[in-house]
Amino acid sequence: MFFKIICLTVLVFAGVQSAELPVAKCNLEDSACLRTSFQKMMPIFMTGIPDANVEVLDPMEMDDLAFELAGLQFTMTGGLMKGLKNSIVDGVQWDTKKKTFTVDFHMDNSVKGHYTANGRILILPITGDGQIKIRLKRLQMKIKITYDVVKGSNGKDIIKPKKYSFDFDAQESAHYQLTNLFNGNKELSETMLTFLNENWKQIAAEFGRPMIDLASKRIFKNVVNFFEANPIEEITSA
Numbered sequence: 221m222f223f224k225i226i227c228l229t230v231l232v233f234a235g236v237q238s239a240e241l242p243v244a245k246c247n248l249e250d251s252a253c254l255r256t257s258f259q260k261m262m263p264i265f266m267t268g269i270p271d272a273n274v275e276v277l278d279p280m281e282m283d284d285l286a287f288e289l290a291g292l293q294f295t296m297t298g299g300l301m302k303g304l305k306n307s308i309v310d311g312v313q314w315d316t317k318k319k320t321f322t323v324d325f326h327m328d329n330s331v332k333g334h335y336t337a338n339g340r341i342l343i344l345p346i347t348g349d350g351q352i353k354i355r356l357k358r359l360q361m362k363i364k365i366t367y368d369v370v371k372g373s374n375g376k377d378i379i380k381p382k383k384y385s386f387d388f389d390a391q392e393s394a395h396y397q398l399t400n401l402f403n404g405n406k407e408l409s410e411t412m413l414t415f416l417n418e419n420w421k422q423i424a425a426e427f428g429r430p431m432i433d434l435a436s437k438r439i440f441k442n443v444v445n446f447f448e449a450n451p452i453e454e455i456t457s458a
Contacts, residue, residue, distance in 0.1 A: 254312040258323060265442075266305035273445040278305040280438060282333070287430040291340040294427070296352065299333035301435055303359075310360075322364040326391070329356045331431065335398065341423065344415055350400030356424065358392040363436060365443070376451035384440045388432050394420035 268276035282299030307327040314321045335352040339345070363386045372378040396416040401409040416423055 251312060254314070255309050258312050258325075259309040262307050262309060262325070263305040265446075266307075269446070272449045274442045275438070277439060277442065278302060280304065280435060282331070282434055283438070285430060285434055288339075289430065290426060292346070292427065293336075293338045295336045296333045296431075299331060299434075301329065301331045303327045303329035304435075304439075307361075318366075319368060320364060320366045322362060324360075324362045326358050326360045329359045330354065337398075341412075341416070341427070342419065344412060346401070346412060347403075348398055348401040350398060352399075353397040355395045356390050357394070358390075360389045360391050361432075362387045363439070365440070372448070372451055374451065378451050379447040381440065381444050381447065384436060386432065386436045388428065390421060390424035390428065394424045396420070396423070 265274065266276075266278040268274055278301075280301040282296075282301055285294075285296040285299060287294055304327060307325040310324040310326060312321065312323050330353065332351070332353040335348065335350065337346050337348045363384055365381050365384045367379050367381045369377055370380045394417075396413065398409075398413065398416075401412055
């Protein structure tokens with residue numbers, strides 16, 4: 221079973237049949253090997269695998285977002301995220317006793333869509349209804365997944381991810397563009413955009429979690445879909 225789990229780990233971000241697997245088989249204790257394998261598989265999974273019911277995740281068509289946080293009411297519709305398939309994997313850690321694995325990775329990332337905003341961002345009031353584009357340079361992510369090994373509907377063993385958690389950090393820069401702030405008032409708009417971009421790290425840390433959670437939920441859903449469609453014996457060698 222350990223051998224099978226090793227192979228499945230590599231496939232979490234890939235979803236391809238073992239005959240197509242362009243990676244070396246790794247020992248669970250070999251973190252360097254696992255990191256290399258995940259790096260090779262990341263863009264394959266993020267591009268989508270229809271046969272395994274894995275959606276295209278880059279670009280990702282995001283679900284509608286709405287939240288009220290720290291005095292800000294915010295919505296975004298028609299969201300599109302880009303950058304996941306170019307992620308750099310920094311590390312992979314497995315704990316077979318606790319049945320968890322953690323993947324650390326980073327990327328340059330962008331999100332755009334239609335937004336509404338009303339309330340306050342940190343110390344400044346804001347109102348707006350228009351287009352938003354956010355560019356993040358070196359967005360650092362850590363996703364931890366807990367799983368079980370269970371019998372599928374056909375009686376074969378499958379990996380069943382149960383839940384996930386994540387942390388994130390915008391490490392190098394973030395740039396915010398929003399149209400139609402303050403009903404098009406140029407002076408107030410320029411003041412707000414300058415404020416957002418000068419305080420990019422605090423803005424990302426305080427208000428970025430709902431957006432990152434939306435993307436993480438979509439990734440997790442597709443990891444679950446892949447394993448439901450592929451018994452362990454069909455995606456590992458003997």
